[in-house]
Amino acid sequence: MNDSVLVFSGSRFEADLAKGLLEEAGIACLLTSEHGAGFVLQAGSILERYYIYVNPRDKEEAEEALAVLN
Numbered sequence: 485m486n487d488s489v490l491v492f493s494g495s496r497f498e499a500d501l502a503k504g505l506l507e508e509a510g511i512a513c514l515l516t517s518e519h520g521a522g523f524v525l526q527a528g529s530i531l532e533r534y535y536i537y538v539n540p541r542d543k544e545e546a547e548e549a550l551a552v553l554n
Contacts, residue, residue, distance in 0.1 A: 488537035499534035
């Protein structure tokens with residue numbers, strides 16, 4: 485996903501929900517975090533922020549699928 489676009493940012497719990505919604509809609513996505521696993525091991529996941537990216541051609545469909553989270 486070289487030219488991916490951001491469609492979501494939030495907590496780990498919210499990110500897992502969002503990723504599941506995208507997978508159910510058949511939209512490929514990439515889940516990343518702000519600081520990484522080392523930070524989570526030291527500080528805990530409550531302070532971490534997660535991001536989901538999709539292919540630009542899937543952006544509109546992904547936003548529709550994620551609308552239930554807002």
